[in-house]
Amino acid sequence: MKVRAAVLEEFGQPLVVQELDLAEPRPGEVLVRLVACGVCHTDMYTASGVDPSGYAPTVLGHEGAGIVERIGEGVSSLTVGDHVVTLFSPQCRQCVHCADPRTNLCLAIREQQNRGFLPDGTTRLSRAGEPIRHFMGTSTFAQYTVMPEIALAKISPEAPFDRACLFACGLSTGLGAAMVTAAVKPGSKCVIFGAGMVGLGAVAGCRLQGAERIISVDLSEQRLALARGQGATDCWRADGNAVERILEVTGGFGADYTFEATGLVSVMREALEAARMGWGLCTVAGVAGRGETLDVVPRLLITGRRVCGSSFGGLKGRDQVPALVERHLRGEIEVDPFISHRMELEQVNRAFELMHAQDGIRSVIMFDSAA
Ligand SMILES: NC(=O)c1ccc[n+]([C@@H]2O[C@H](COP(=O)([O-])OP(=O)(O)OC[C@H]3O[C@@H](n4cnc5c(N)ncnc54)[C@H](O)[C@@H]3O)[C@@H](O)[C@H]2O)c1
Numbered sequence: 478m479k480v481r482a483a484v485l486e487e488f489g490q491p492l493v494v495q496e497l498d499l500a501e502p503r504p505g506e507v508l509v510r511l512v513a514c515g516v517c518h519t520d521m522y523t524a525s526g527v528d529p530s531g532y533a534p535t536v537l538g539h540e541g542a543g544i545v546e547r548i549g550e551g552v553s554s555l556t557v558g559d560h561v562v563t564l565f566s567p568q569c570r571q572c573v574h575c576a577d578p579r580t581n582l583c584l585a586i587r588e589q590q591n592r593g594f595l596p597d598g599t600t601r602l603s604r605a606g607e608p609i610r611h612f613m614g615t616s617t618f619a620q621y622t623v624m625p626e627i628a629l630a631k632i633s634p635e636a637p638f639d640r641a642c643l644f645a646c647g648l649s650t651g652l653g654a655a656m657v658t659a660a661v662k663p664g665s666k667c668v669i670f671g672a673g674m675v676g677l678g679a680v681a682g683c684r685l686q687g688a689e690r691i692i693s694v695d696l697s698e699q700r701l702a703l704a705r706g707q708g709a710t711d712c713w714r715a716d717g718n719a720v721e722r723i724l725e726v727t728g729g730f731g732a733d734y735t736f737e738a739t740g741l742v743s744v745m746r747e748a749l750e751a752a753r754m755g756w757g758l759c760t761v762a763g764v765a766g767r768g769e770t771l772d773v774v775p776r777l778l779i780t781g782r783r784v785c786g787s788s789f790g791g792l793k794g795r796d797q798v799p800a801l802v803e804r805h806l807r808g809e810i811e812v813d814p815f816i817s818h819r820m821e822l823e824q825v826n827r828a829f830e831l832m833h834a835q836d837g838i839r840s841v842i843m844f845d846s847a848a
């Protein structure tokens with residue numbers, strides 16, 4: 478079939494929206510009609526060419542929500558008409574990691590996915606017979622995509638797609654960091670560095686876990702206001718003195734849980750230093766630049782602080798993303814303030830500009846209006 482898609486032709490150049498060929502789903506694969514798709518930093522990062530593992534040409538996009546249009550042979554967990562959220566972090570439910578509650582890093586399709594192929598080592602996307610690679614196993618900047626069954630989370634048909642798509646990446650990453658990776662205990666004191674999509678999700682996650690004090694630290698007043706809306710009890714402008722202030726308001730001990738959601742190694746260090754002696758847990762969600770390292774004074778660890786990383790919030794996507802969407806539907810997670818712009822696929826480069834200018838949290842591409 479023919480699909481309109483936004484193609485990264487060349488690093489550092491605008492995406493080119495054009496018609497591509499999309500082949501039928503093979504065994505274990507699903508054809509999804511996208512209805513909405515968020516535009517995330519990772520898309521822009523790859524488009525810029527800075528990401529050393531990036532490749533082109535490829536169809537970007539990984540925050541998709543849509544409807545199952547056709548299923549390949551052997552697909553048993555999804556049927557035509559199901560509403561789904563795309564998962565760049567799949568869950569096969571069979572590998573040694575899927576079977577273990579300690580991690581969500583499914584091993585089933587990593588290698589092929591990282592190289593831009595579907596699990597059988599080929600692509601469904603092509604142009605005049607030339608294969609076009611899939612991005613993050615999702616390639617959702619397109620009217621339709623073919624994805625492995627294990628990388629789709631079936632969600633409630635009640636959930637509006639433009640809101641559901643946010644659960645495909647940043648929002649779930651933040652929520653999961655607080656609710657799964659850190660598993661914040663009720664009554665805790667929490668600090669979240671960074672109030673972008675991930676940090677705001679972590680603020681909401683701390684609130685849902687029953688944290689007593691939630692301190693949000695960011696450079697932007699606008700974003701701090703959003704953090705307050707998600708349940709932050711204290712909103713601080715980042716001024717280089719956050720650690721000192723946190724120690725001050727915690728009797729010199731530090732916070733029970735700290736979260737880093739900026740991607741800056743200097744802030745990761747602050748987050749660790751602000752964690753409580755004895756049991757403070759610092760959760761790192763940001764992705765640092767290539768070659769950067771985290772500088773830690775070992776004494777901080779000996780005296781009981783711990784540091785851990787979190788990929789996709791530690792969530793096992795097919796099991797736990799639908800549950801988060803349910804909580805959204807029950808009114809526990811408000812996502813409207815995160816959607817700053819809705820646009821057609823044709824305007825995807827505009828979404829990158831807005832992100833670059835830190836204008837709003839998320840631009841969402843709506844495919845129905847583009848049709
Ligand atoms: N672990 C994962 O699976 C995963 C998933 C998605 C995104 N990420 C990463 O998470 C990070 C955050 O993503 P995002 O979409 O929220 O990004 P974002 O750029 O929207 O937000 C980052 C925020 O950090 C703030 N900031 C900058 N310097 C700061 C400082 N010194 N102190 C406090 N705040 C500061 C910025 O003002 C901004 O609001 C990125 O590194 C992204 O790559 C990780």
Ligand SMILES: [Zn+2]
Nearest residue numbers: 517519646647
């Ligand atoms: Zn993303």
Ligand SMILES: [Zn+2]
Nearest residue numbers: 569572575583
């Ligand atoms: Zn697995």
